[in-house]
Amino acid sequence: MTDEPLAPGLYIVATPIGNLGDITLRAADILARCDAIACEDTRVTAKLLRHLSLHKPLWRYDDYSSEVDRQRLLASMREKAIALVSDAGTPLISDPGYRLVQAAREAGIAITSLPGPSAAIVALTLSGLPNDRFLFAGFLPPKEKARADALAELAQVRATLIFYESAPRLVKTLAAIELGLPGRDVAVARELTKLHEECRRGPPQQLIDHYTAHPPRGEIVLLVGPPAERENTETDLDALLFAAMLHEKPSQAAAQVARATGMDRKMLYARALELKSQEHQTG
Structure with a gap:
């Protein structure tokens, strides 16, 4: 690390998805030298800063932030180094940070992005499903009809599909996958990088039976294998x-x-x- 001040601009910093030991040296260095940090939940980011023995101004930026909040951040970036973090993993992946980055680009503000942890990639590597082609599709709609329509749209994609899902909705989503994407292999990855990390793979009904009997906790990554390659006579x-x-x-x-x-x-x-x-x- 160095004490040299950072140039003004926006610094996109990936943070650990569970195990705080996964913070990169470069991420720790940027967090140490930035002027302030824009984050989803100040309590979560404060925990990471305590781990790094750092103290920085924390500015909340999430789904509920207004255009006024965004403009204040942009104004600050013209004179200060502002780091953008999410609660876990790489910012902008299923969070509102992309709007800030888009606005910063339009305003001509310098942007630096640091590579780091991503739950989707960790789950893909654990699952053993084909990874030469994959599609990250974020969260499926919560309503049954919209969820079925989304799966129907993705049915033709010849790649492993990656979704984020909440624990309470997991079983319903697995049932929708069994109906909408029949014959696919599925993997459920949860509590990634934590003490109770799990990656369970099998047919949807097998996973439904397991998680009905053992209701899951924690953040979940759901992966669906591609359709089988076959000649259809x-x-x-x-x-x-x-x-x-x-x-x-x-x-x-x-x-x-x-x-x-x-x-x-x-x-x-x-x-x-x-x-x-x-x-x-x-x-």
Whole structure:
């Protein structure tokens, strides 16, 4: 570390997601030399500063901060070095910090970003799911219909999907994944870097049974493996459509098979109508 003052501007500082020992040397140095820290919860950031034996002015900046608050921060950055932290992990990932960064860029303020911990990446490495392609999708909507629509939209993405979720909603979200993304492997990572760290992987129903019997606590990262790579022959698709139409209308059957195979829903719907028509003709 050095005592040399920092140049004015915005410094985006990643902080530990659980274990305070994960703070980087560079992050500690920036926090020691900055003039003030913008944070989500002053109590959480104060705990980190105590760990580092630091004392700094803490300015709250969260979802409820107004445009006036943002403009005050921007004005300060023109003359002072202001660090931006979240309660845990890398700022801007599922938190409101991006609005501040966007405004700082528009105002021509110097911005420096420090790499560091991210719960999504830690969970991905623990899960053993394919990581050559992945999509971070934040929090799923809490309402059932909106959540189902979001999963349907993501069903065609051939990559591991990463979500953040709260403990009370985990079981409902797993049930939605079982219905909306059938046949996928799922991993639940929680309490990452802490004493009771856990990464449990398996079919959604298996995880539902476990977490129904053992209600989870803590912050959760939920990962869903990509759809299986397979050649879908015409015979295979017809069999899947016939099976689905035993309980569903052609449109719903087509949507279900599309989610399971990654095939185009409109094409499957047209084929389902053909099969239905052939069934009536032979019946």
